[in-house]
Amino acid sequence: MKNLNLNYSAIKTIGLSILISVFFTSCDGQVKKNTALLKIAPEQLKVHEDNIVLRAETLPEFLSNPNEQDYQGNQISGVVRTVFQDKNGNLWFGTQNGLCRYNSQGLDYFDITDKDGKSITVYVIVEDKSGAIWIGYGGGIAKYDGAYFTNYYEKDILIKSGLWSMVADKNGLLWIGTTQGVYTFNGEVFTHFEIPEGKADPTRGVSTSRMVHSIMEDSTGRMWFGTNGGAYIYDGTVLTNISEKDGLRSNFVNSIIEDRDGNFYISTAHSGLFFYNGDTLTNITDAILGADTGIETLLEDQKGTIWFGSKGRGLYSYDGKDFTTYQIEESTTGPATFQIYEDQQERLWFVGFGGAYRYENGNFVNITRNGPW
Template identity: 30%
Template sequence: MKKHYLQSQIYLFLLLIIGVMSCDGQNKTDNQVVTNAIKSAKIIKPQGIYKDAAIGTGMQDKAGNIWFGSNGEGVYRYDGKTFTHFTTKDGLDNNIVYSILEDKTGNIWVGTKTGLNRYVPTTPPSAGGKAFTQIPIIVNRGNNSSLLNGVWSMMQDKKGTIWLGTDEGVYCYNPSTMLGGGSIYFTRFLDDSNIINKDTLKLKAIFSILEDKSGKIWFGACMNEGISRYDGKTLTNIIPYNDIRRVNKIIEDRSGNLLFASSFNGVCRYEPSALLKVGGKAFSKNVFMRKQGYQGNILKDKSGNIWFDENNGLGFYDGTKHKILTEKDGLPTSNMFPILEDKSGNIWFSSIGMGLYKYDEKSFTNFSE
């Protein structure tokens, strides 16, 4: 995919998904590095040039903090009481955030429009009091040059390897492999000559990476390559781009089927078990019969329920019934985007203008100004 096309699509992709306290100085709270980041009781309205900025990604760390990434307003961390706001002033290379990951050692990784950043909770701030450190993607041993490289997706597999889906391809990082001086060493996945790649895949601009229950790695691409799968030896194009087009998110349901949030074909499904049946159809488009339109995200909660954004509300599927929830059902807005489920079972949703809401199975709580 050509890079100028990606840049032109950035705003559309992130637009559709979807009292301030003084600086804290350099101190630690609950073993968290706070530095100069601003704390507030709620998510504040967009302060930058993107007035329709929205939260597009999120995750909860081992300590219980919830991290939210936005398209223009940097990163927010919620500790259960207040939000701490991190931007380029706190070391991020860009305030347009695509992905967030906590690794197995508790470090927080943030992928942005232009690079990769890391937050280490147990380490004092870097020189100048910055909470985040920018991590160059070093592509060759001894080569200290980095790529201006958007990091769209991240995943750490069962073996501990961190996978990055970037503009320039998929890169991997093994935390046990370090360069001299403590530099982080990335390898380009397709540079491994042992990988069988008969479909000559490039794996550029991968918007979602998933490791399924059996350990296979799935890749969802923005353009050209659709859905691909790596089984440990062979990389195979499973669903051609022309059949599914752009894929924004991959999840695995409780039956072992793969669900894909696609931009132009709604929620699609791949059923591996169907391949064992005579005349079985493994791939189905728009399984919830959604009206034509953008499909930004899809979320599976602990009960196995599926949540996804709808044209004028929120999609919900409990394994048997499909419902479209609207403002008549108590939604605070018709434009809602599922972000994550926290450890308490609450579902968090976002909307344009930095809207943020928590649903506790009974009602919605607004966490934005």
């Protein structure tokens, strides 16, 4: 692999909104950078959950298709962007209609709003090592401590850039992917993390040259970033790029996961799914999908099976040798799946346009406000 090495200097807090970068080229041609970065403190707004909670049964029906008038099962939301189960067993859903949580008390919605008081779309939900739940949405992030939601707003990082991905690493540091790059957040200040610029994808409704579609921490503590310039790996000192020059065939990377054997799967927006063993890249979907099919979300389940959704709304699993194709009976085209998720009961969830589904006993079950939970 040809590596792009960026050596990061120690970051110091400074008092001005300035990013200072000094580039130089070493004798071996590697690009190195010494950087002093501003740490930006966001605005905060704290509210108790009792002041914003809404019981599901008090809300109007959410339709899977707003153009149809007939009863559609009272969906959790017409569009579910993400699902997450915390260590206490609570199920959280990020939707086009905001945030909701299911537990033994039932289904609750939380009326979280952005800086302008408008309803939000939740893109990602994670839990840090302290048990705090972090909600990433268009225009901000919120932290739930079990009683209070603390909303964090920053006009340039979150509101103008737009949050797209987020992960809490093993140390509790939050990594945030936006349309304008990566930032870290320690609960007090945002710090910019520089990643080289790629290209905007003209086939997508939202795309920029600095787009960060996904972030993942591997078993060794390295951070992986899916960008429009390929995949990037940060080991704490060096930033390494995997892209078309290495055989990726498309620099538009959607998702990255690590399997139980320490290998990686990299999904691309236009050229299928790649297997990466740390040395070589192999496209594994050409035979079943063709060379130009985009792959979206990825998951390895507890049995070691890889699940993924294609841009054409197909759902597939891969056991290392064979592929299986799945179809949700309620739809002739299958779901447009934003996320595939496995909960603590080893149940598989598929969420996206049309609501939430769970795969049980060989069938896809539509999970509505009324369950089955």
